[in-house]
Amino acid sequence: MSDLLIRNCNVLNITIDARAFILYEHDILIGSNRIEAVQPTGMADPSHFKQVIEANGLLAMPGLINTHAHVPMVIFRGLAEDVTIEQWFNDYMWPLESNLQAEDVYWGMQLGLAEMIRAGVTSVADHYFYMDETAKAVEKAGTRALLGWAIFGNNGYAMIDRTAQFIQEWQGAANGRIRTIMAPHSPYLCDDDYLRAGVKKAAALHVGIHIHASEEMGQTRSSLEKRGLTPIQVLEQTGVLDVPTIIAHGCGVLPEDMPILAKHEAGFAHAPKTYLKLAMGTAPVAGFRQHGIPVGLATDGAVSNNTLDIFESMRLMAMTQKQASGTPTTLPIPEALYIATRESARVYGQPDELGALDPGNLADLILVDLSGMHHQPLHSMTASLVYNVRASDVRTTICDGKVLMLDGKLLTLDEGEIVAQVKSSMERLAQRQPDKRIQVYNP
Amino acid sequence: MSDLLIRNCNVLNITIDARAFILYEHDILIGSNRIEAVQPTGMADPSHFKQVIEANGLLAMPGLINTHAHVPMVIFRGLAEDVTIEQWFNDYMWPLESNLQAEDVYWGMQLGLAEMIRAGVTSVADHYFYMDETAKAVEKAGTRALLGWAIFGNNGYAMIDRTAQFIQEWQGAANGRIRTIMAPHSPYLCDDDYLRAGVKKAAALHVGIHIHASEEMGQTRSSLEKRGLTPIQVLEQTGVLDVPTIIAHGCGVLPEDMPILAKHEAGFAHAPKTYLKLAMGTAPVAGFRQHGIPVGLATDGAVSNNTLDIFESMRLMAMTQKQASGTPTTLPIPEALYIATRESARVYGQPDELGALDPGNLADLILVDLSGMHHQPLHSMTASLVYNVRASDVRTTICDGKVLMLDGKLLTLDEGEIVAQVKSSMERLAQRQPDKRIQVYNP
Numbered sequence: 109m110s111d112l113l114i115r116n117c118n119v120l121n122i123t124i125d126a127r128a129f130i131l132y133e134h135d136i137l138i139g140s141n142r143i144e145a146v147q148p149t150g151m152a153d154p155s156h157f158k159q160v161i162e163a164n165g166l167l168a169m170p171g172l173i174n175t176h177a178h179v180p181m182v183i184f185r186g187l188a189e190d191v192t193i194e195q196w197f198n199d200y201m202w203p204l205e206s207n208l209q210a211e212d213v214y215w216g217m218q219l220g221l222a223e224m225i226r227a228g229v230t231s232v233a234d235h236y237f238y239m240d241e242t243a244k245a246v247e248k249a250g251t252r253a254l255l256g257w258a259i260f261g262n263n264g265y266a267m268i269d270r271t272a273q274f275i276q277e278w279q280g281a282a283n284g285r286i287r288t289i290m291a292p293h294s295p296y297l298c299d300d301d302y303l304r305a306g307v308k309k310a311a312a313l314h315v316g317i318h319i320h321a322s323e324e325m326g327q328t329r330s331s332l333e334k335r336g337l338t339p340i341q342v343l344e345q346t347g348v349l350d351v352p353t354i355i356a357h358g359c360g361v362l363p364e365d366m367p368i369l370a371k372h373e374a375g376f377a378h379a380p381k382t383y384l385k386l387a388m389g390t391a392p393v394a395g396f397r398q399h400g401i402p403v404g405l406a407t408d409g410a411v412s413n414n415t416l417d418i419f420e421s422m423r424l425m426a427m428t429q430k431q432a433s434g435t436p437t438t439l440p441i442p443e444a445l446y447i448a449t450r451e452s453a454r455v456y457g458q459p460d461e462l463g464a465l466d467p468g469n470l471a472d473l474i475l476v477d478l479s480g481m482h483h484q485p486l487h488s489m490t491a492s493l494v495y496n497v498r499a500s501d502v503r504t505t506i507c508d509g510k511v512l513m514l515d516g517k518l519l520t521l522d523e524g525e526i527v528a529q530v531k532s533s534m535e536r537l538a539q540r541q542p543d544k545r546i547q548v549y550n551p
Numbered sequence: 552m553s554d555l556l557i558r559n560c561n562v563l564n565i566t567i568d569a570r571a572f573i574l575y576e577h578d579i580l581i582g583s584n585r586i587e588a589v590q591p592t593g594m595a596d597p598s599h600f601k602q603v604i605e606a607n608g609l610l611a612m613p614g615l616i617n618t619h620a621h622v623p624m625v626i627f628r629g630l631a632e633d634v635t636i637e638q639w640f641n642d643y644m645w646p647l648e649s650n651l652q653a654e655d656v657y658w659g660m661q662l663g664l665a666e667m668i669r670a671g672v673t674s675v676a677d678h679y680f681y682m683d684e685t686a687k688a689v690e691k692a693g694t695r696a697l698l699g700w701a702i703f704g705n706n707g708y709a710m711i712d713r714t715a716q717f718i719q720e721w722q723g724a725a726n727g728r729i730r731t732i733m734a735p736h737s738p739y740l741c742d743d744d745y746l747r748a749g750v751k752k753a754a755a756l757h758v759g760i761h762i763h764a765s766e767e768m769g770q771t772r773s774s775l776e777k778r779g780l781t782p783i784q785v786l787e788q789t790g791v792l793d794v795p796t797i798i799a800h801g802c803g804v805l806p807e808d809m810p811i812l813a814k815h816e817a818g819f820a821h822a823p824k825t826y827l828k829l830a831m832g833t834a835p836v837a838g839f840r841q842h843g844i845p846v847g848l849a850t851d852g853a854v855s856n857n858t859l860d861i862f863e864s865m866r867l868m869a870m871t872q873k874q875a876s877g878t879p880t881t882l883p884i885p886e887a888l889y890i891a892t893r894e895s896a897r898v899y900g901q902p903d904e905l906g907a908l909d910p911g912n913l914a915d916l917i918l919v920d921l922s923g924m925h926h927q928p929l930h931s932m933t934a935s936l937v938y939n940v941r942a943s944d945v946r947t948t949i950c951d952g953k954v955l956m957l958d959g960k961l962l963t964l965d966e967g968e969i970v971a972q973v974k975s976s977m978e979r980l981a982q983r984q985p986d987k988r989i990q991v992y993n994p
Contacts, residue, residue, distance in 0.1 A: 182927070182928075183928060184930070185926075185927075185928065185930060185934075185939075186929070186930035186931035186934035186935060186938075186939075187930050187931070189883070189884055189931065189934050189938075190879065190880050190883035190884060191879060191880065192878075192879055192880065193879070196879075219924060219927060219928075222924045223924040223925050223927075226923075226924055226925075227925070381870070383874075384870035384871065384873060384874050385870055385873060385879060385938070386873075386879045387873045387874050387876065387877050387878055387879045387881070389874075390874075414934070414935075414938035414939045415925050415938070415939050416925070417925065427824070427827035427828055428827065428874075430827060430828060430829075430830045431826075431827050431830050431832075431833075431871075433830065434830050435635075435830055436633065436634060436635055436636070436639075436828060436829045436830045437633050437634065437635065438830070440632070440633035441632055441633060479970075480669075481662060481665045481666040481669055481966060481970075482666050482669075482670070482858050482859070482860065482942065483628075484625070484628075484662060484666075484970050484973060484974075485625075485626060485628065485662075485970070485973045485974050485977045486629070487627070487628060487629035487630050487977065487981060488629035488630070488632065491628075491629035491632050491857070492629060492857075495629075495632075495828070495857035495858070496628075496629075496857050496858050498941050498942065498943055499925065499941065500941055500943035523924065527922075527924075527927050527928070530927060530928045531927075531928050534928045534930065538930060
């Protein structure tokens with residue numbers, strides 16, 4: 109008796125050399141929290157499984173991975189539009205975040221997780237505050253998360269210890285669904301000694317670092333002017349690149365940074381909707397990939413990105429890279445899907461367990477309905493996944509072998525309760541007192 | 552007894568000076584095919600209406616207008632990905648279109664109209680072949696369309712007469728829902744005399760011109776090299792700009808073209824997803840608007856744009872204009888909504904009847920559900936409409952006072968039959984014989 113049989117789906121297969129093809133009319137067999145087999149429909153006897161999901165031709169693909177977000181920020185969604193980056197931080201986001209209470213994070217995280225489960229996102233590398241609240245929400249939602257408690261240099265060294273305590277408490281929790289990471293905000297808000305102390309603690313705890321750096325070219329220019337180093341060089345000198353690192357966002361990475369990055373294990377989280385909205389230029393995705401530097405998809409927070417939709421990030425990445433290179437053959441469909449799956453798993457730190465529906469991997473997968481009018485006629489399933497799909501086409505979401513959404517119905521979270529809770533604090537959260545900002549942006 | 556009462560919606564109001572606000576808890580009263588009143592809920596007695604739709608807080612806004620498409624091309628969707636413009640035309644699209652039969656257009660048009668009704672698009676300026684078939688499909692679907700039969704110079708002058716015959720047959724048909732237009736393909740595939748003959752015929756028939764010009768900068772450079780004129784100057788010299796004109800796409804418009812355009816009535820159709828995918832740069836939307844030149848939203852055909860989703864076009868327009876200007880304050884939310892509504896109606900040629908839910912206007916409107924997790928909490932409905940909304944959030948679509956989709960169910964088209972018909976010809980349509988292309992792209 110095995111646990112779960114997903115019958116008769118078309119399985120998206122992305123090879124390790126970034127080719128994409130479809131296995132038509134296949135079953136996926138799941139035992140406990142792992143994929144046991146992917147095989148032609150008809151071989152498995154449904155009566156040998158505790159649960160059977162009839163996919164009826166839906167497309168199965170790995171659960172999507174969001175490599176950089178501030179999920180609970182959904183509670184502020186829509187409050188900082190059409191403003192510059194400086195205004196966004198200093199006049200909106202950081203004053204708004206002075207309103208934040210632990211309970212806001214708990215409900216905001218649930219809201220964002222509900223949105224992501226609906227959009228087929230099963231893993232998120234989250235970078236925020238009150239992270240024990242996010243961990244409780246992840247535990248309840250049934251998703252996977254890599255949680256980092258955001259800290260700033262002027263929080264003092266005691267905050268590194270507070271983070272370490274969080275890491276020790278939650279690392280490996282929820283059947284391994286929860287992993288943790290140190291999350292110093294950025295080189296511009298953590299001085300070198302603070303970064304070094306964070307790295308030392310991370311290494312001692314066997315975790316990595318999740319940090320913002322070279323977010324846009326202005327930060328790089330400023331760093332070069334102030335100290336003659338690019339932000340990436342600062343990360344190298346302070347040892348940040350010596351532990352597994354996620355860097356958001358890298359739109360300011362220079363050609364001379366590439367060889368440094370190529371020598372280390374750091375990967376980039378790519379959130380193109382935020383870059384467009386804040387006119388940040390874009391990250392050199394082709395350059396990263398030529399140097400073997402991992403790139404994963406991300407949404408950033410919903411106050412810049414508005415949604416937590418990785419399909420949208422994939423589409424925008426492919427399109428903006430074409431536009432930036434001036435060449436429409438740039439970042440073709442199989443490569444976009446490869447970045448959305450295997451590469452994102454690599455940045456997330458679980459390349460051997462996530463990002464592919466291979467036997468032995470963790471059972472994180474989604475079923476996508478390509479029967480809608482916006483996909484028809486389906487000359488190319490892979491083209492449809494990159495350029496036509498909507499988050500609302502995701503019908504079923506499975507994480508760690510457990511069904512989180514079945515045919516559009518969430519099974520672990522109570523959306524009515526979540527929305528009611530979040531709405532009840534809307535007015536309080538929307539207050540802005542510029543003199544009460546939590547930090548100042550002046551990179 | 553009046554016809555239709557839409558009760559208790561939040562009505563998006565876009566003023567003529569491009570401000571956006573919401574009328575909360577209002578009713579929309581419709582008599583025959585026009586809006587009679589928009590007034591606070593509670594004033595109208597539901598028993599005085601033949602039909603009542605309970606909106607229960609859905610957002611009402613004008614039906615979206617697609618100012619440039621090749622709708623029946625949905626039948627080729629997904630067949631030309633990650634290729635250059637030259638390949639797209641010469642190796643894919645024009646060989647594929649040699650397979651085209653009248654019946655393909657009839658079913659392809661229905662498929663595209665079904666996708667658009669679902670996405671809240673009630674009007675489309677379509678530019679394709681076998682246009683009597685598209686007219687029959689529009690008649691059946693209940694939408695509005697401005698139909699132009701695409702002609703090339705090497706089709707000969709008889710094709711102008713064939714087009715004229717189509718115009719005379721269909722202009723004003725389907726209770727005025729169908730309008731017609733002359734559609735010479737472009738200055739690079741119609742010589743000056745052919746353009747002049749088209750203009751003469753259009754003027755005699757009291758219709759406008761729908762044409763491709765200055766689609767990207769390469770075309771402009773080529774035109775300057777070959778004859779010392781920009782494509783816009785060619786349009787001026789051949790009289791095209793003397794009749795109401797829709798120009799797709801204008802990514803190659805130069806500053807010196809602006810004063811010419813400002814003197815005439817031509818408007819631009821803006822399809823940013825196609826521009827991104829084909830790395831065409833982008834159109835100078837801010838420049839157009841500074842010169843008072845109308846700009847409307849468009850999807851182009853689904854072989855470059857993949858979807859017929861005007862919400863997606865609106866979002867991409869706002870984001871790519873921010874990116875192109877390097878300034879995130881460019882094209883703020885109210886302006887994006889203004890272009891999607893009133894400006895698109897202007898390009899479409901019905902500025903006094905469409906694009907606003909004003910009493911006396913034609914009753915084309917949609918009800919949008921902003922209750923999804925990806926909108927919550929709803930700090931800003933207008934931000935959500937530009938940056939969060941999905942086509943699948945459209946619940947109800949009304950055109951010319953008639954309900955075409957009610958709570959997600961299409962009432963005029965049979966989706967099962969349409970998909971079956973289109974699928975049955977997929978294999979034949981996907982054949983490519985490069986020696987059998989309908990035209991050659993060499994601008």
